[in-house]
Amino acid sequence: MEWPITLSVLLGSLLILILSGFPIAFCFFTLCMAGVLIYWGGFPGFEQYILSVSSSVTKFELVPVVLFILMGSILFESKIGTNLVNTVNKCLGRLPGRLGIVSVITGTIFATLSGSSMASTAVLGSILTPEMEKHGYKKPMSLGSIMAGGSLAMMIPPSGLGVFIAVLAKCSVSAFLIGIIIPGLILAFLFGAYIYIRSWLWPEVAPPYESESVPFTEKLGDIVKYVLPLAIVVFLVTGIIMVGIATPSEAAATGCLGAFAASALYKGVNWRTLKKSTITTVRLSGMILLIMASSSSFTQVLAFSGVNQGMTQWIMNLAVPPIVTVIGIQLIVMLLGCFMPSMGIVVIVLPLFGPIVSAMGLDMVWFAILTMVNCEMGAITPPFGNVLFVMKGVAPADTTMVDVYKAAMPLNAINIIVMLIILFFPETAVWLPSVTLTK
Numbered sequence: 341m342e343w344p345i346t347l348s349v350l351l352g353s354l355l356i357l358i359l360s361g362f363p364i365a366f367c368f369f370t371l372c373m374a375g376v377l378i379y380w381g382g383f384p385g386f387e388q389y390i391l392s393v394s395s396s397v398t399k400f401e402l403v404p405v406v407l408f409i410l411m412g413s414i415l416f417e418s419k420i421g422t423n424l425v426n427t428v429n430k431c432l433g434r435l436p437g438r439l440g441i442v443s444v445i446t447g448t449i450f451a452t453l454s455g456s457s458m459a460s461t462a463v464l465g466s467i468l469t470p471e472m473e474k475h476g477y478k479k480p481m482s483l484g485s486i487m488a489g490g491s492l493a494m495m496i497p498p499s500g501l502g503v504f505i506a507v508l509a510k511c512s513v514s515a516f517l518i519g520i521i522i523p524g525l526i527l528a529f530l531f532g533a534y535i536y537i538r539s540w541l542w543p544e545v546a547p548p549y550e551s552e553s554v555p556f557t558e559k560l561g562d563i564v565k566y567v568l569p570l571a572i573v574v575f576l577v578t579g580i581i582m583v584g585i586a587t588p589s590e591a592a593a594t595g596c597l598g599a600f601a602a603s604a605l606y607k608g609v610n611w612r613t614l615k616k617s618t619i620t621t622v623r624l625s626g627m628i629l630l631i632m633a634s635s636s637s638f639t640q641v642l643a644f645s646g647v648n649q650g651m652t653q654w655i656m657n658l659a660v661p662p663i664v665t666v667i668g669i670q671l672i673v674m675l676l677g678c679f680m681p682s683m684g685i686v687v688i689v690l691p692l693f694g695p696i697v698s699a700m701g702l703d704m705v706w707f708a709i710l711t712m713v714n715c716e717m718g719a720i721t722p723p724f725g726n727v728l729f730v731m732k733g734v735a736p737a738d739t740t741m742v743d744v745y746k747a748a749m750p751l752n753a754i755n756i757i758v759m760l761i762i763l764f765f766p767e768t769a770v771w772l773p774s775v776t777l778t779k
Contacts, residue, residue, distance in 0.1 A: 343650030418608025437539030447489020461490025677718025
């Protein structure tokens with residue numbers, strides 16, 4: 341069978357399984373077992389298949405995924421969000437769109453503590469939505485700024501999805517985690533600039549209000565009490581990787597210790613917190629590792645069926661610059677983002693297109709980061725972005741999904757701008773790892 345037909349059958353079958361409501365991991369496992377029967381020599385191939393599944397989830401590089409989830413769960417359950425939001429709010433002056441900018445700044449800080457966009461959106465929405473409603477913020481501004489702050493959790497380490505993408509892309513986990521910092525900060529800056537400019541030009545979307553004057557000593561005291569301990573946790577995760585003290589796995593472990601210490605400082609460590617954090621970690625880690633095992637098998641099915649070799653050769657024979665190929669791949673990711681969660685997108689795209697990008701001699705860290713930004717955009721892309729539904733859940737009762745979709749559209753435009761920056765200025769993604777990590 342020619343590779344285009346094989347690819348069409350594989351992807352068509354996968355799409356049917358996903359649309360049927362099966363969990364993503366089971367969709368891939370079903371397809372892979374059929375592939376074993378056809379391409380791995382029938383039933384004897386299942387022995388090799390089991391070994392492949394086992395080896396895919398026993399990689400040391402995957403340890404940070406579990407620990408990052410545990411760290412984020414501990415901090416989330418300890419309810420540090422309210423104090424952090426209040427501190428940031430006190431420190432800002434009378435800015436246009438002040439509460440929206442508070443959402444982005446707080447979301448950026450949350451992003452350095454937890455890699456879950458949905459959890460971050462839920463926290464920001466539950467805290468800031470009532471305040472925005474009270475001060476007359478229109479829905480495009482209130483909903484948009486909260487989704488902007490929440491979606492940043494994917495883009496700044498620690499990021500469990502980032503580790504997952506780096507492993508699938510077969511690039512350095514350390515380089516990837518450090519590489520997403522600058523694109524993440526650029527994204528946060530552009531979100532904040534959008535909120536400021538729109539609120540300045542159209543004050544009716546975010547009416548200005550007089551805030552209570554807070555003494556400098558009180559601001560400084562709150563920063564020391566509520567922000568500094570979290571900054572230490574950030575250093576224990578990202579800083580020690582950048583200075584070469586620890587590997588991502590070791591940094592994730594020290595981050596967990598720091599998260600426990602910070603939670604204890606805020607009196608958030610109790611039996612309920614430990615129980616919920618552990619259950620969340622086991623549930624999410626199990627899901628991610630199942631998807632990792634199934635995607636690894638899918639990669640081998642693609643290789644044994646001849647799809648990877650055939651597609652790579654076909655694209656290499658095209659008389660187009662490599663950048664055109666990368667743009668085409670990102671357009672496919674963008675389309676998938678309208679209908680699938682980020683995890684499902686990367687387990688399809690990276691095994692399929694990763695070998696092609698590598699064969700073209702392009703930097704896999706750069707390509708993986710570009711794909712990460714695209715996946716972040718997918719979380720706020722109508723009609724099925726996960727963050728959109730979380731936002732609807734914490735929004736006022738009169739909010740419709742159309743309101744949420746409208747608020748998300750400017751954010752998608754900003755994400756596309758950041759992707760173009762990374763695409764045409766690769767240094768934004770690869771410079772920081774090159775100067776901080778020893779070769």
